[in-house]
Amino acid sequence: MARYYRGFNGHVPAYPGIEMTSVNVKHNPDRSARYVISAYQLKQLPEDEGFEVAFAGRSNAGKSSAINTLTDQKSLARTSKTPGRTQQIIIFDIDEDRRIADLPGYGYAKVPDKLKAHWRHVLQQYFQRRNSLRGVVLVMDIRHPMRPFDEQMLAWCEASGVPCHVLLTKADKLKRGPAQATLHAVRKSLPPVATAQVYSAKSRDGLEELIQRLNEWYELGPTG
Numbered sequence: 001m002a003r004y005y006r007g008f009n010g011h012v013p014a015y016p017g018i019e020m021t022s023v024n025v026k027h028n029p030d031r032s033a034r035y036v037i038s039a040y041q042l043k044q045l046p047e048d049e050g051f052e053v054a055f056a057g058r059s060n061a062g063k064s065s066a067i068n069t070l071t072d073q074k075s076l077a078r079t080s081k082t083p084g085r086t087q088q089i090i091i092f093d094i095d096e097d098r099r100i101a102d103l104p105g106y107g108y109a110k111v112p113d114k115l116k117a118h119w120r121h122v123l124q125q126y127f128q129r130r131n132s133l134r135g136v137v138l139v140m141d142i143r144h145p146m147r148p149f150d151e152q153m154l155a156w157c158e159a160s161g162v163p164c165h166v167l168l169t170k171a172d173k174l175k176r177g178p179a180q181a182t183l184h185a186v187r188k189s190l191p192p193v194a195t196a197q198v199y200s201a202k203s204r205d206g207l208e209e210l211i212q213r214l215n216e217w218y219e220l221g222p223t224g
Contacts, residue, residue, distance in 0.1 A: 057139030062169035166196035
């Protein structure tokens, strides 16, 4: 599968001959993540340049835990049993050129309809206008994948030509057989811009694959 970026007329082959193992992933730049700003409007975001990777996921899908495990910081992204806690676009800088955007999980959040409508509009504009957006990590609970929120995010990625990587979280809740069956079913239903993997913040299973994918979007590539 080829990956297309806005403003780029050629195509970049996806993951050319790179096996995603600890041998290839020598460092994790996301450990340097630090909080920068919480934005209610697109105009409050940092300058639209460099490499931005967004994390999206409906309420209680495990998005905050995935970010915390990725960055090796226990409370960088807040975790809560209360749905809809992330109600702004939260920016974490990795370095001067790279950052993570934690998007609101408004899909099933217990927030007013007016706020849901606001975030639907803001996120649609974000996907359409954010030129520095290099990829979206779409977090789904492996036990409840492909809900309406997930399908909406995939549709926005496909319409905008933004690569999407599905993270099937909480894989430790299932045995290997059912987890792999769910992964296979999800992969079959994805649009061409999307890929998928299983992931567990608790066991850290799949962390190396996620780091490698983000490093490619950051244009860092394998090290070593």
